[in-house]
Amino acid sequence: MTGTPLRIGFIPLVDAAALLVAVDKGFTAAEGLDVTLVREVSWSNVRDKLNIGLFDAAHLLAPVAIASTLGLSQVKVPIIAPFNLGLNGNAITVSPALYAAIIGEADGDPANPMVTAKALARVVAARRKSGGEPLTFGMTFPFSTHNYQLRFWMAAGGVDPDEDVRLVVLPPPYMVDSLANGHVDAFCVGAPWNSVAVDLGVGHILHYVSDILERAAEKVLAVRETWALKNSEVLTRLTRAHGHAADFIENPDNRTEVSRILGAPERIGVDPEVIRRTLDGRLK
Structure with a gap:
């Protein structure tokens, strides 16, 4: 039956x-x-x-x-x-180059999301001053906690997510390849793709988003x-x-x-x- x-x-x-x-x-x-x-x-x-x-x-x-x-x-x-x-399944993973830039600008403990958000603002300002392209961040969908969490973190440090950087939609399985190929500088996605990027040597997990916003469905x-x-x-x-x-x-x-x-x-x-x-x- x-x-x-x-x-x-x-x-x-x-x-x-x-x-x-x-x-x-x-x-x-x-x-x-x-x-x-x-x-x-x-x-x-x-x-x-x-x-x-x-x-x-x-x-x-x-x-x-x-x-x-x-x-x-x-x-x-x-x-x-x-x-x-x-709940709380996402993380922000950045390229080795962006990771080094953020750590270099960090004034305090980089485990603190506010410290890295302000460091990101300084990195963004320096790129703008030098005529560089805006940083590109991947997220999974406009209506997603990934999008909201990235925006909340950036805005807390003084980065306007609509003006200072590019936010682009990428399917979760394509995040790692996009980071490896330089199509994005960072992404916010759920497991296991952050760990895959780390294992391949193409990314560093900067934050678990539970450190930014707790108990997000x-x-x-x-x-x-x-x-x-x-x-x-x-x-x-x-x-x-x-x-x-x-x-x-x-x-x-x-x-x-x-x-x-x-x-x-x-x-x-x-x-x-x-x-x-x-x-x-x-x-x-």
């Missing part, structure tokens, strides 16, 4: 863990759900496919759920989020409100499966298996050891 078929989109990020583990460990199947996971590259793809019904549910940026419900810069499609997939399990009203019992089962998956992930004894699941080529597609460091809170 087959279960209720569901198509769910996700972006290759560690905060999709509850969704990926729910499916790959059989928690969704135990709830009578036959889930097909669809790996996507960009948040606009995920949003649009959810909005028009190609996805029944999705791993989604929390601010996108709000923006879609309000019809901001897109069609108005009410979205609900019955399950929060993660990152990603959610999102469904259309109309779908939820028609499928409330299915949604209850899907949410329950995510809860069981989250409990499994939280058990330290399961971290190696979870890292293997997430690191698989069809999931996130990176070295499971990088995933394991993230789960253990050992980002570098």
Whole structure:
């Protein structure tokens, strides 16, 4: 007997863990759900496919759920989020050159985001005076905590994010290559891509954004409100499966298996050891 078929989109990020583990460990199947996971590259793809019904549910940026419900810069499609997939998952990673420039201008402890924000302002001013191009920062989507966190940090140090630098949208899996190729000078993204940049020697993690803004809701399990009203019992089962998956992930004894699941080529597609460091809170 087959279960209720569901198509769910996700972006290759560690905060999709509850969704990926729910499916790959059989928690969704135990709830009578036959889930097909669809790996996507960009948040606009995920949003649009959810909005028009190609996805029944999705791993989604929390601010996108709000923006879609309000019809901001897109069609108005009410979205609900019955399950929060993660908090505080982002970091700001900068190129070796920008890291050296910021540290060189830092007046105080560079672990303090205010110190680095003011140092960044001095770097920006020096580039402008010398006729250099504005620094380019990558973020994942206009309606994202990544965008808001970068802006908050910059503005605190006196940098106008709309005038003094360039903020560009990049899909999370493309951040590292963009930094390595010099297309951006820095980026704000979720795990594991900051650690991947460090391991490849193309970036330095400057800050965890939890040091800038605490308890920021990152990603959610999102469904259309109309779908939820028609499928409330299915949604209850899907949410329950995510809860069981989250409990499994939280058990330290399961971290190696979870890292293997997430690191698989069809999931996130990176070295499971990088995933394991993230789960253990050992980002570098």
